[in-house]
Amino acid sequence: MLLTELANRIGAELSDPGAVIEINDVCALTDANPFGVTYVSSEKFRHALRVTTAGAVILAPALAAEAPCACLLVDNPVLAFARAAELLHPRSRSPVGCHPSAVIAAGAEVHPSASIGALCVIEDGVRIAAGVEIGPHCVIQRDSLIGAETRLVASVTVCERTIIGKRVLLHPGAVIGRDGFGFARDGERWIRVPQIGRVRLGDDVEVGTNSAVDRGAIGETVVGDGVKIDNLIQIGHNVEIGDHTAMAACSGISGSTRIGKGCTIAGAVGMAGHLDIGDDVHFTGMAMVTRSFEQPGTYSSGIPAMPSADWRRNVARFRHLDEMAKRLRRLEERVAELQKAQRDQAD
Structure with a gap:
């Protein structure tokens, strides 16, 4: 499309409104055309901006003088670029209808505008709304509900009685509604506690590849509207996640923890169970969260990388920390006694 049309559709201001440039692709700043x-x-x-060979660049007005090409001026370049990429590279939809190899129970309801891919299994009582796309090898177990315009890419498992909202995106290998990790001790054996709850995903949720959301032991595991879950994430039973929270890969949330709205959880964060995390709380990478954080803010606990020699010396000293703390306490008490004695003598 012409650059003028692109600017209009992404809400950008052109640095040169009279420029006639055709745009047919998005590209990297350093590998442009x-x-x-x-x-x-x-x-x-x-520096990279000054030498780019792109036909146009999306940026903030403050950087426009550095660009050697046409500029699309916006306050949020990342958001504008995302919209441009969506316009220039629209996703092709799967054909409407059911593949001949799909197995669909007689009691399932599939909207005529939905697409069911090869080798899918749709069990009894499932309801699939308008515009849904179910990719190959997906399994939708009994009495589940899939909201309008939702897409299951491939090899997704939706376990029984799961409720999925509108415009949800489930990437390959995602498992929604599996039994939670619940066991009771019987002597030396573990006895499984029946998981009789379900999962409810809100609208516009995204779940990454090989991530799992466990159903509630009793009641629901709830993922709010607009939540983004990256790859390889575990959401335990009866967890509640507030609207528009985002989680990066390899994080784990233990059962019955409640997370507020607008939070960000960086990679490899671990959360203990039964915690309360407030709105707008942000955890940096590899944080180990063992208590509740109800006030907004950024929290960290991961140890940054350091030279191996320094790390080995520090590890060797860790085992002496308790002894050193006790010695320091005794010294502080002794100093306090001496100071008191001096004051008494002065009086």
């Missing part, structure tokens, strides 16, 4: 549009999100990319 004259028909591509790229973006700059930070001043640290000034």
Whole structure:
């Protein structure tokens, strides 16, 4: 499309409104082409911006003077670039209808506009709404509900009685509604506690590859509207996640923890169970969360990498920390006694 049309559709202001440039692709700042549009999100990319060969660049007005090409001026370049990429590379939809190899129970309800891929299994009592796309090898177990325009990419398992909202995106290998990790001790054996709850995903949720959301032991595991869950994430039973929270890969949330709205959880964060996390709480990578954090803010606990020699010395000292703390306490008490004695003598 013409650059003028692209600017209009993503809500950008053109630095040169009279420029006649055709754009047919998105590209990287350092590997660009004259028909591509790229973006700059930070001043640290000034040097690359000055030498880019892109046809146009999306950036903040403050950087426009650095660009050697046409500029699309916006306050949020990343968001504008996402919209441009969606316009220039629209996703092709699966054909409407059911593949001949799909197995669909007689008691299932599939909207005529839905798409059911090869080798899918749709069990009794399932309801699939308008515009849903079920990719190959997916399994939808009994009495589950799939909301309108939701897409299961491939090899997704939706366990019994799961409720999935509208425009949800489930990536390959995601498992929604599996039994939670609940066991009771019987002597030396573990006895499984029946998991009789379910999972409820809100609208516009995204769940990454090989991530799992466990159903409630009793009641529901709830994932709010707009929540984004990356790959390889475990959500335990009866967890509640507030609207528009985002989680990066390899994090784990233990059962019955409640997470507020607008939170961000970086990679490899671990959360203990039965915690309360407030709105707008942000955990940095590898944080170990063992208590509740109800006030907004950013929290960390991971140990940054350091030279191996320094790390070995520090580890060797860890086992002496308790002894050192006790010695320090005794010294502090002794100093306090001496100071008191001096004051008494002065009086």
